[in-house]
Amino acid sequence: MLEIKNVGWTLSDGAEILKDVSVKIGDGKLVVITGPNGGGKTTLAKVIAGLIQPTSGSIWMDGKDISNMDITQRAQAGISYGFQQPVRFKGLTVRELMELSAGQELDMDGLCDLLGKVGLCTVDYIDRDVDASLSGGEIKRVEIASVLARGTRVLIFDEPEAGIDLWSFNGLVTAFEALKDNQHTMIIISHQERILEIADDIIVMANGTIRLSGPKDEVLPKLLDSEVAGYCPVGRKVPA
Amino acid sequence: MNKITEKLLGIVAGYTGKFDGAFNIREDGGCAGRQSTENIKILPHREGKPGLEIHVAPGTRDERVFIPACVTKGDVDDLTYNDFYIGDGARVMIVAGCGVHTDDEGEARHNGIHRFMIGRGAHVTYDEKHIGTGTGEGARRINPVTVATLAEDSSLTMDTVQLGGVNSTVRKTEATLAARSRLIIRERLMTDGDETAESDFAVMLEGDDSGADVVSRSVAKGRSRQSFVSKLVGNARCTGHSACDAILADQAVVTAAPQLDAYNEEASLIHEAAIGKIAGEQILKLRTLGLSEEEAENRIIQGFLK
Numbered sequence: 205m206l207e208i209k210n211v212g213w214t215l216s217d218g219a220e221i222l223k224d225v226s227v228k229i230g231d232g233k234l235v236v237i238t239g240p241n242g243g244g245k246t247t248l249a250k251v252i253a254g255l256i257q258p259t260s261g262s263i264w265m266d267g268k269d270i271s272n273m274d275i276t277q278r279a280q281a282g283i284s285y286g287f288q289q290p291v292r293f294k295g296l297t298v299r300e301l302m303e304l305s306a307g308q309e310l311d312m313d314g315l316c317d318l319l320g321k322v323g324l325c326t327v328d329y330i331d332r333d334v335d336a337s338l339s340g341g342e343i344k345r346v347e348i349a350s351v352l353a354r355g356t357r358v359l360i361f362d363e364p365e366a367g368i369d370l371w372s373f374n375g376l377v378t379a380f381e382a383l384k385d386n387q388h389t390m391i392i393i394s395h396q397e398r399i400l401e402i403a404d405d406i407i408v409m410a411n412g413t414i415r416l417s418g419p420k421d422e423v424l425p426k427l428l429d430s431e432v433a434g435y436c437p438v439g440r441k442v443p444a
Numbered sequence: 445m446n447k448i449t450e451k452l453l454g455i456v457a458g459y460t461g462k463f464d465g466a467f468n469i470r471e472d473g474g475c476a477g478r479q480s481t482e483n484i485k486i487l488p489h490r491e492g493k494p495g496l497e498i499h500v501a502p503g504t505r506d507e508r509v510f511i512p513a514c515v516t517k518g519d520v521d522d523l524t525y526n527d528f529y530i531g532d533g534a535r536v537m538i539v540a541g542c543g544v545h546t547d548d549e550g551e552a553r554h555n556g557i558h559r560f561m562i563g564r565g566a567h568v569t570y571d572e573k574h575i576g577t578g579t580g581e582g583a584r585r586i587n588p589v590t591v592a593t594l595a596e597d598s599s600l601t602m603d604t605v606q607l608g609g610v611n612s613t614v615r616k617t618e619a620t621l622a623a624r625s626r627l628i629i630r631e632r633l634m635t636d637g638d639e640t641a642e643s644d645f646a647v648m649l650e651g652d653d654s655g656a657d658v659v660s661r662s663v664a665k666g667r668s669r670q671s672f673v674s675k676l677v678g679n680a681r682c683t684g685h686s687a688c689d690a691i692l693a694d695q696a697v698v699t700a701a702p703q704l705d706a707y708n709e710e711a712s713l714i715h716e717a718a719i720g721k722i723a724g725e726q727i728l729k730l731r732t733l734g735l736s737e738e739e740a741e742n743r744i745i746q747g748f749l750k
Contacts, residue, residue, distance in 0.1 A: 255728060279734040291729040294661075294689065295747030304743070305733050354733065 205230055206358060206389060211251055211261030221247050222258065223412040229405075231357075232387040234380065236394050236403040236420075238427070243409040245393045246288055249360050252391070253285035254278040265358070284354040288362035288393070290347035292335050298346055299330040305353035321379040322349045323372025341367035352379065359383065360391045365399065377402060400424055445469060445476035448516035448545050448577075455607070456541025456573040457512040465508035468496055472515055473522045484509050484536070495525035495557075498538075502531030502563065511540045518550020518582040525557045532563035532595075541573040542588070544610070546580040553585040560592040562600060562625075570602045576609030583611040590617045594625035596651065601628045605749075612640045623651030623680075631660040632749045635668035635696070645674040649682035649711065658686040663745050664696035675703040678711025687716040691748060 206229040213222040222244050229235050237245045250256040252263060254275040262271040270278060293301070302318055303310050310318070316326045322345035332338065334346055344367040351359055365373055377398050383390060384402070392399055400406060406423040408416040416423055445453075449471045453459035466484035469476040473494070480486045483504040489495045498509060515522050530536060546552040562568055576584030592600050606613060619627050627647060635641050647656045656676060664670045676684035688700040702715035722744050730740035 253732060255732070275728065275731040276734060276736050279732050285732045287725075287729065291723070291725045293726055293744065293747060295750045296744075300747065304730070304735070307734065350733070 205264075205266060206252070207264040208248070208252070209262045209264065211248070211258045211263070213247055213251065213256060213258045221412050222251070225261070225412070225414055227407060227414060227417060229389060229391065231389055232384070233404045234384045234390045234392065234402060235405045235407060236392050236400050237407045237409055238393070238395055238400065239409040239415065244412040245409050246362055248409065249285065249362055249391060249393055252358075253283055253360055255285065279356075282357040284351045284356045284359050286347050286351040286359075286361045286364065288366065290343045292338070292343065294333060294335050296334050297331055298334060301334050301346065301350055302330075302353050305350040306355075310353075318349045318353050319345075321352060321375060322346070323369070323375050324349070339367075341369065344368060345372065348376065352383075355388070358389045358391070360393075362393045363395070364392060365394060365396045373398070400427070445471055446516055449476060449514040452514045452516070452543030452545060452575070452577065453512055453541075455575050456543050457510050457539050459510075459512075463508075463510045465510060466498075467510035467512075470511075470513035470522070470524060472517065472520050473524075481507065483507055483534075486511075489525055489527065491525075493525040494523055496527070498526065498528045500528070500530045500534045500536050500566075502533055504531065504534040504536055506535055506537075508537045508539065511538065513540075513542045513554055513556055515544040515546075515552040515554050518546040518548040518552055518580055521551070521553045521555075523555045523557075526559070528558065528560045528568075530560065530562045530566045530568055530598075532565055534563065534566045536566075537569040537571070539571045541571070541575075542586055543575050543577065544584040544586055545576070545578040546582040546584060547578045548580040548582055550580070550582045551585065552576075552578070552582060553587075555587045555589075557589040558591070560590070560600065562592065562594045562598045564595045565597045566595070567599045568601070570600060572602070572604040573607060574605065574610060574613065575607040576611065584609060585612050586610050587614045588616075592617075592619040592627070594619065594621045594627060594654075596622045597624045598622075599626040599628070603630050605632045606634060606641065608634050608636065610635075610639060610641075614642045614644075616644045618646045618648075619656070620648045620650055621654035621656060621682075624653045625651060626654070627656040627658075629656075629658040629660075631658075631662075633660070633662035633670065634665075634745075634749060635662070635670055636665040637668060638666065639668040641668070641670045643670075643672050645686065647674075647676050647684065649676065649678045649684055650680055652681040652710075654680060655683040656685070659689070660687065661689045661748055662698065663691045663693070663749060664698050665693045667695050669697045670699070672698070672700045672717075673703075674701075674715065675705065676713050676715070677705040677707070678713050679707050681708060681710035682712070684711070684713040685716075686714075688718070689716075690719040691745065692719055692721050
């Protein structure tokens with residue numbers, strides 16, 4: 205069980221990015237956080253992974269307060285985080301990144317399994333550097349694979365669909381569903397309906413607060429009726 | 445050879461008790477072993493200078509020659525001139541590492557001047573690793589000079605690495621390229637403490653369709669100082685690229701001074717330079733994989749200088 209209790213994050217200029225956010229995420233659940241840009245989704249994910257220290261509130265995992273754990277300690281405790289904007293490295297190959305993530309050497313079968321899930325042909329990529337030579341879509345897939353390679357109890361993906369083509373996206377949804385069967389807790393920040401559909405629970409964030417949360421079957425219809433229509437012309441009636 | 449030489453050879457030339465090919469082992473200015481092969485002859489320098497002439501027969505295929513040099517004690521100022529004559533159409537790998545070691549207050553210094561005369565259609569891979577070792581207060585200095593002349597359709601791929609422990613180094617590399625020849629240089633440098641390193645490249649692209657790619661990656665830590673100077677001169681229809689990429693830590697200083705001279709309308713020359721500390725995002729990413737901050741920095745540097 206992951207529990208976020210009354211978390212707030214205020215910038216030095218007084219801007220409140222997160223406002224008293226509280227939520228419980230059960231073991232083995234796939235939770236999708238969605239909502240408009242700037243609503244605090246990525247900030248909340250970074251707070252859970254330890255990349256941002258909140259100004260108030262606490263984070264609990266399995267009944268233990270992990271608020272004072274740093275990034276490394278939280279990673280070692282079983283939290284993985286996939287960056288929305290993947291980081292590039294000169295001199296670190298895809299294979300090396302996968303092995304660092306997995307914490308062990310990987311054979312070709314292991315690499316193919318991982319990279320196949322994100323739609324990358326292993327032979328073409330394992331010896332390439334994770335640097336500027338990879339396109340935005342390629343490096344995003346490598347980033348997702350690095351989180352899958354860790355296979356920890358809590359996996360956080362920040363907009364995994366960004367830059368992914370349709371074919372690979374289908375494979376990615378399948379990979380998320382397979383992990384769901386394995387009782388991993390997944391937190392996915394996404395705007396994609398396909399990902400919303402495989403969620404157990406959906407959290408809608410806006411203006412630094414949780415506007416709506418609950419089981420998918422309850423939240424998704426409301427979201428499609430109100431939230432989407434509020435921000436996107438799709439579904440709106442065209443004025444006569 | 446003594447034990448220090450044996451250890452240094454393992455580091456800089458992959459020595460494991462023997463060399464597979466022609467070799468000459470230079471130890472404190474003397475010769476600790478030499479072997480020629482049918483295609484590769486190693487001879488004393490004809491001008492009477494300290495050093496060697498290495499003659500690779502035309503058409504030699506995939507042979508290797510090892511010309512390492514070691515200074516194993518203080519108060520040695522070694523100077524050597526090694527001239528490599530690579531026959532037309534030969535394909536050869538040259539390993540010429542250098543280790544300097546001192547356990548006392550005396551200075552250990554090696555100055556290696558290597559000249560390459562590369563024949564038509566010949567292809568040379570040149571590996572050069574440098575290291576300083578020992579517990580003494582004496583300075584460890586390595587000053588390599590490489591001068592290469594590439595004939596038509598030839599190539600030289602130079603991989604040069606300074607592994608650490610060298611108090612000061614001045615590295616000068618000059619090359620002149622004839623038509624359709626190719627020069628690739630990959631330099632990696634690590635300095636720490638009060639060490640200094642100067643790299644100076646000058647490449648003359650004289651023949652049509654010649655090309656050069658000079659890339660230096662370095663890490664400067666402590667109070668060390670590095671300077672990178674590169675000059676590409678295009679006198680023909682040619683392509684030239686040079687890059688200096690440095691990671692900076694602590695109070696270290698790095699300067700990069702590129703120069704591109706195009707004297708031909710068809711010359712296409714590019715320089716890139718980037719100096720800065722390790723990107724914070726890189727450390728964060730590796731920490732989310734469970735590495736500590738220190739482990740993350742070391743892994744990033746290890747990969748960068750790979």
